[in-house]
Amino acid sequence: MHRKYLLSLVVLLSSIITSAQYEQYFTTATMRLDYNHVGTASEEHFAFDQMVNDGQWAGSKTVLIDEFRLGKYFFEVKEPETQKVLYSRGYSSIYGEWETTPDAKDNWGSFHESVRFPWPKAEVDVTIYKRNRLNGFDPVWTYRVNPKHHRAFTAPVEQHYNTFDVVVNGTPEKQVDIVVLGEGYAKEDMDKFHKDNKTIRNASAAVPYEFTAILMNDSIYGGGGIYNLYITAAVNNAFQEYLFVHEFGHHFADLADEYYTSATAYEMDAEHLEPWELNVTANPDPETIKWKDIVTPGTPIPTPWEKEKYDKHSIDVQKKRVEMRKAKVDEKVMEDFFLDKKAWDDKLLANMKYSGQVGAFEGAQHKATGMYRSAANCIMFTRHDHFCPACQRGIKLIIDQYTK
Numbered sequence: 001m002h003r004k005y006l007l008s009l010v011v012l013l014s015s016i017i018t019s020a021q022y023e024q025y026f027t028t029a030t031m032r033l034d035y036n037h038v039g040t041a042s043e044e045h046f047a048f049d050q051m052v053n054d055g056q057w058a059g060s061k062t063v064l065i066d067e068f069r070l071g072k073y074f075f076e077v078k079e080p081e082t083q084k085v086l087y088s089r090g091y092s093s094i095y096g097e098w099e100t101t102p103d104a105k106d107n108w109g110s111f112h113e114s115v116r117f118p119w120p121k122a123e124v125d126v127t128i129y130k131r132n133r134l135n136g137f138d139p140v141w142t143y144r145v146n147p148k149h150h151r152a153f154t155a156p157v158e159q160h161y162n163t164f165d166v167v168v169n170g171t172p173e174k175q176v177d178i179v180v181l182g183e184g185y186a187k188e189d190m191d192k193f194h195k196d197n198k199t200i201r202n203a204s205a206a207v208p209y210e211f212t213a214i215l216m217n218d219s220i221y222g223g224g225g226i227y228n229l230y231i232t233a234a235v236n237n238a239f240q241e242y243l244f245v246h247e248f249g250h251h252f253a254d255l256a257d258e259y260y261t262s263a264t265a266y267e268m269d270a271e272h273l274e275p276w277e278l279n280v281t282a283n284p285d286p287e288t289i290k291w292k293d294i295v296t297p298g299t300p301i302p303t304p305w306e307k308e309k310y311d312k313h314s315i316d317v318q319k320k321r322v323e324m325r326k327a328k329v330d331e332k333v334m335e336d337f338f339l340d341k342k343a344w345d346d347k348l349l350a351n352m353k354y355s356g357q358v359g360a361f362e363g364a365q366h367k368a369t370g371m372y373r374s375a376a377n378c379i380m381f382t383r384h385d386h387f388c389p390a391c392q393r394g395i396k397l398i399i400d401q402y403t404k
């Protein structure tokens with residue numbers, strides 16, 4: 001009993017100290033540090049653009065350090081003299097996806113990007129880190145932020161946008177804050193859109209926000225979610241809710257895709273590195289698996305499931321889908337086809353020996369072998385309606401990070 005009280009006292013005390021630390025170092029505004037990120041598949045550079053007042057700080061004033069270290073990139077805000085870390089967050093970017101494409105082998109790419117943190121009262125160092133080949137972080141750029149710089153714009157971004165509240169549950173610093181940007185972009189605008197960081201950021205700053213959802217007025221375009229950047233989702237589609245929630249999983253908690261492409265024969269993959277995402281693992285060891293705390297007692301790990309049956313059906317569906325797209329069948333016919341696939345998946349995956357249990361099911365993150373997910377089914381795996389327990393756990397951790 002005593003120990004429990006002591007523990008909660010320590011936790012309370014440390015959060016009070018951090019809150020005081022916030023006041024010591026930061027104002028109540030948000031600083032948006034804009035920079036240009038340019039490079040090729042083999043080199044990359046950063047160049048300062050400006051600092052902008054992005055409105056009221058909507059994030060937590062006590063959870064300033066990001067302990068989850070998700071994302072391809074990571075940044076720290078540090079006190080220059082002591083190098084004490086005052087704020088940190090992980091994130092991913094369009095650049096990070098572009099640099100893996102064939103285009104980056106032959107051409108330079110240039111992307112405008114931003115990181116956001118509370119407005120510092122004095123100079124701070126901002127260091128950006130990037131994943132290395134072992135999934136660790138290496139520093140790639142450090143910039144000394146001077147809040148009195150001639151390109152530090154202290155007046156809030158001018159707003160020309162009408163805003164309205166959809167759901168309000170309390171003050172921004174105690175809630176997860178999501179800004180929804182409606183309409184504006186169609187499929188053919190996507191190239192322009194990806195280069196429009198400044199416009200999207202300025203529009204988002206009309207309200208206090210941490211996460212951004214952009215609704216696309218298009219029935220075919222699927223959408224995408226980038227960790228701590230934004231999600232785009234189609235709104236004229238039978239699967240619009242599924243799409244939104246799936247992509248929001250990427251954007252909000254850096255959840256990995258749990259699906260993979262089924263193939264008739266598998267090459268033995270090289271050993272996979274342990275991914276940083278909270279819902280997939282390359283380590284099916286019952287003693288050390290990353291979601292060991294939620295494994296259902298008695299579940300074998302790796303967990304047997306009807307993978308052959310699932311894969312065979314998926315291959316048939318893929319073939320048929322290609323034919324249907326080629327024949328340019330009506331979108332409604334495609335939707336019915338996907339609804340059938342969903343019903344088939346839901347039924348198979350809910351009626352196996354270990355359905356509903358938490359274990360380690362092989363096949364995840366685009367890899368048919370050597371990578372595992374926590375449950376038979378999940379909205380990150382199929383068009384299922386729910387998140388698996390590992391995803392739910394990840395989402396809860398991120399909610400705490402923004403609301404405690």
Ligand SMILES: [Zn+2]
Pocket residue numbers: 258279378379380381387388389390391392
């Ligand atoms: Zn999941």
